[in-house]
Amino acid sequence: MAAAAGEEVPNKRVVLKRYVTGFPSEDDMEVVTATARLAVPPGSTAMVVKNLYVSCDPYMRGRMTKHEWPSYVPDFVLGEVLVNFGVSRVIASGHPDFKVGDLVWGMTGWEEYTLVPKPESFFKIHHPEFPLSYYTGVLGMPGLTAWAGFFDVGKPKKGDYVFVSAASGAVGQLVGQLAKLTGCYVVGSAGSDEKVNLLKTKFGFDEAFNYKKEQDLDAALTRYFPEGIDIYFENVGGPTLEAVLSNMRNHGRIPVCGMISQYNLEQPEGVHNLFQIVAKRLRMEGFMVFDYFSEYYKFEEEMAGYLKEGKITYVEDIAEGLERAPGALIGLYSGRNVGKQLVAVARE
Amino acid sequence: MAAAAGEEVPNKRVVLKRYVTGFPSEDDMEVVTATARLAVPPGSTAMVVKNLYVSCDPYMRGRMTKHEWPSYVPDFVLGEVLVNFGVSRVIASGHPDFKVGDLVWGMTGWEEYTLVPKPESFFKIHHPEFPLSYYTGVLGMPGLTAWAGFFDVGKPKKGDYVFVSAASGAVGQLVGQLAKLTGCYVVGSAGSDEKVNLLKTKFGFDEAFNYKKEQDLDAALTRYFPEGIDIYFENVGGPTLEAVLSNMRNHGRIPVCGMISQYNLEQPEGVHNLFQIVAKRLRMEGFMVFDYFSEYYKFEEEMAGYLKEGKITYVEDIAEGLERAPGALIGLYSGRNVGKQLVAVARE
Numbered sequence: 257m258a259a260a261a262g263e264e265v266p267n268k269r270v271v272l273k274r275y276v277t278g279f280p281s282e283d284d285m286e287v288v289t290a291t292a293r294l295a296v297p298p299g300s301t302a303m304v305v306k307n308l309y310v311s312c313d314p315y316m317r318g319r320m321t322k323h324e325w326p327s328y329v330p331d332f333v334l335g336e337v338l339v340n341f342g343v344s345r346v347i348a349s350g351h352p353d354f355k356v357g358d359l360v361w362g363m364t365g366w367e368e369y370t371l372v373p374k375p376e377s378f379f380k381i382h383h384p385e386f387p388l389s390y391y392t393g394v395l396g397m398p399g400l401t402a403w404a405g406f407f408d409v410g411k412p413k414k415g416d417y418v419f420v421s422a423a424s425g426a427v428g429q430l431v432g433q434l435a436k437l438t439g440c441y442v443v444g445s446a447g448s449d450e451k452v453n454l455l456k457t458k459f460g461f462d463e464a465f466n467y468k469k470e471q472d473l474d475a476a477l478t479r480y481f482p483e484g485i486d487i488y489f490e491n492v493g494g495p496t497l498e499a500v501l502s503n504m505r506n507h508g509r510i511p512v513c514g515m516i517s518q519y520n521l522e523q524p525e526g527v528h529n530l531f532q533i534v535a536k537r538l539r540m541e542g543f544m545v546f547d548y549f550s551e552y553y554k555f556e557e558e559m560a561g562y563l564k565e566g567k568i569t570y571v572e573d574i575a576e577g578l579e580r581a582p583g584a585l586i587g588l589y590s591g592r593n594v595g596k597q598l599v600a601v602a603r604e
Numbered sequence: 605m606a607a608a609a610g611e612e613v614p615n616k617r618v619v620l621k622r623y624v625t626g627f628p629s630e631d632d633m634e635v636v637t638a639t640a641r642l643a644v645p646p647g648s649t650a651m652v653v654k655n656l657y658v659s660c661d662p663y664m665r666g667r668m669t670k671h672e673w674p675s676y677v678p679d680f681v682l683g684e685v686l687v688n689f690g691v692s693r694v695i696a697s698g699h700p701d702f703k704v705g706d707l708v709w710g711m712t713g714w715e716e717y718t719l720v721p722k723p724e725s726f727f728k729i730h731h732p733e734f735p736l737s738y739y740t741g742v743l744g745m746p747g748l749t750a751w752a753g754f755f756d757v758g759k760p761k762k763g764d765y766v767f768v769s770a771a772s773g774a775v776g777q778l779v780g781q782l783a784k785l786t787g788c789y790v791v792g793s794a795g796s797d798e799k800v801n802l803l804k805t806k807f808g809f810d811e812a813f814n815y816k817k818e819q820d821l822d823a824a825l826t827r828y829f830p831e832g833i834d835i836y837f838e839n840v841g842g843p844t845l846e847a848v849l850s851n852m853r854n855h856g857r858i859p860v861c862g863m864i865s866q867y868n869l870e871q872p873e874g875v876h877n878l879f880q881i882v883a884k885r886l887r888m889e890g891f892m893v894f895d896y897f898s899e900y901y902k903f904e905e906e907m908a909g910y911l912k913e914g915k916i917t918y919v920e921d922i923a924e925g926l927e928r929a930p931g932a933l934i935g936l937y938s939g940r941n942v943g944k945q946l947v948a949v950a951r952e
Binding site: 327493497512513514515518523524525526527528529530531532533534535536537538539540541542543544547 | 863878884889
């Protein structure tokens with residue numbers, strides 16, 4: 257039964273139970289039931305949304321640790337609901353630009369209903385003909401991340417040799433396909449044979465390999481890139497980065513999107529061959545999707561076009577229900593997900 | 605007595621006696637006397653030069669090791685003369701663009717006379733009113749390095765906070781002064797109180813410190829840069845880079861010129877906090893002066909102007925005679941030099 261505006265209803269939510277050091281576990285989170293009022297205070301420009309899908313993204317690990325100094329994104333608050341990007345329907349609004357029934361995506365809670373104080377931070381969904389879950393991925397934050405990082409930071413040219421780590425993940429699968437659309441030669445690495453198979457048969461990577469089966473990653477990269485690597489789309493960090501640096505070509509570029517291999521280590525691993533940055537005149541450049549939000553609607557149209565034309569394909573891994581959200585999030589760090597991990601909160 | 609063209613004369617030279625692992629010593633080189641013919645073969649476009657000054661540069665360490673794979677600059681050859689940038693006078697030439705008496709700088713031998721097969725790789729000296737030794741430094745390769753690295757890679761803006769390591773060296777002293785000319789706030793680090801004093805009193809750095817006296821470099825940088833660092837001109841690598849990464853500001857830039865602290869280590873030190881590249885959206889970019897040689901004459905005029913106007917000052921450390929060249933080169937790696945290290949081969 258749909259909840260009417262103004263009503264007070266139960267509100268299932270995922271809260272952070274304790275701050276994490278090392279590898280997170282499901283027990284660090286807890287699914288509890290609070291209440292939500294499905295109305296906005298009179299005169300307010302807030303909105304209330306019903307959450308349909310919430311996204312599980314690797315960067316969330318940083319928010320589960322208490323930092324002494326402010327981090328680039330705020331730490332989660334103990335006992336409070338986790339927040340991340342999600343797809344929602346507006347069910348009450350005091351904001352002139354958002355009306356009841358609108359489909360939106362933005363930073364919401366891991367809960368059934370969320371009061372959004374600043375609706376202007378949300379994006380409207382212009383292509384509801386696609387599965388709405390796509391707005392946590394290919395048409396949302398990870399899609400914009402892949403697009404901005406590959407094109408704006410990577411500056412690809414036709415014929416470039418491109419290597420993507422975590423290549424079957426939300427961002428990696430899209431980077432590889434955008435690289436193919438650009439006329440690049442693309443190799444991806446992933447952590448299971450099933451994922452490697454996806455890369456080759458579904459996403460059109462030229463080659464792919466299971467990094468867990470490689471004794472010597474440096475040698476593997478030399479085998480896959482006898483001419484060297486022009487662009488390395490960095491998702492993992494640590495020893496992979498070190499092996500890649502030895503295999504880069506002169507004037508290569510490394511858009512640095514994330515370093516998931518390091519997020520759960522109390523002491524991150526060292527990278528020893530940074531002198532390659534001089535010797536090969538490399539550019540390593542970090543970026544954040546937030547800096548590209550002003551280009552989102554342009555991106556949305558471009559990516560929607562690729563999807564319609566069948567030029568981009570997309571694989572997601574959907575956990576059903578908020579009860580499964582803690583496990584889905586943690587699975588990212590052991591690579592349990594196949595494709596973009598998200599949680600379906602409600603299917604309507 | 606000046607040697608006449610065509611004559612065969614003794615030719616003192618510094619040769620590499622053995623390939624180096626770890627810290628180099630004077631014994632790795634040897635000063636020997638060969639002979640040189642002061643003429644070019646008939647029909648050749650080669651030239652013979654008399655070397656006046658040769659430069660000691662940190663990057664030479666890489667050429668003293670035998671590499672399994674081709675390095676970015678060729679390894680020195682055992683028993684052969686060391687080569688590096690130097691200032692020379694043409695004493696015989698078959699090349700239409702170079703005539704006897706021309707003052708030039710370019711890649712020459714650590715010897716009295718050098719046969720240059722490709723004179724077109726040399727630059728003409730347009731400002732002999734300065735000490736000719738300046739063409740191994742402020743008006744030569746290190747000057748162009750500082751200028752290109754700071755302006756083209758660093759992309760400074762007025763008001764930027766700039767940190768320079770190895771700041772009293774050939775490149776560092778110029779980067780700091782170019783940064784001041786650009787309206788930046790500049791702090792330099794060096795390895796002795798004498799050098800720190802130079803930075804503050806002669807080169808106009810806003811602040812400077814002796815890194816050997818700092819227990820905690822991270823804390824020192826936080827003290828000197830409470831607002832963080834916009835540009836780090838990287839000359840040293842290793843733990844300094846790690847401390848700097850923690851103190852960079854969002855969208856900071858790190859032109860990577862060299863990593864002298866790592867050159868003599870058999871296993872380079874690891875840098876553990878590269879995730880800062882993502883968190884702060886940093887750009888780390890290696891560069892090489894060779895890529896900027898086409899801009900040299902433009903640079904030469906600009907820098908000559910600064911020198912004439914007293915806007916740039918310059919300190920060099922001159923070893924007299926090729927006998928002292930091995931010691932001068934090795935001194936770079938323990939920081940014995942104060943200012944730009946070079947060797948005077950002949951004062952005429």
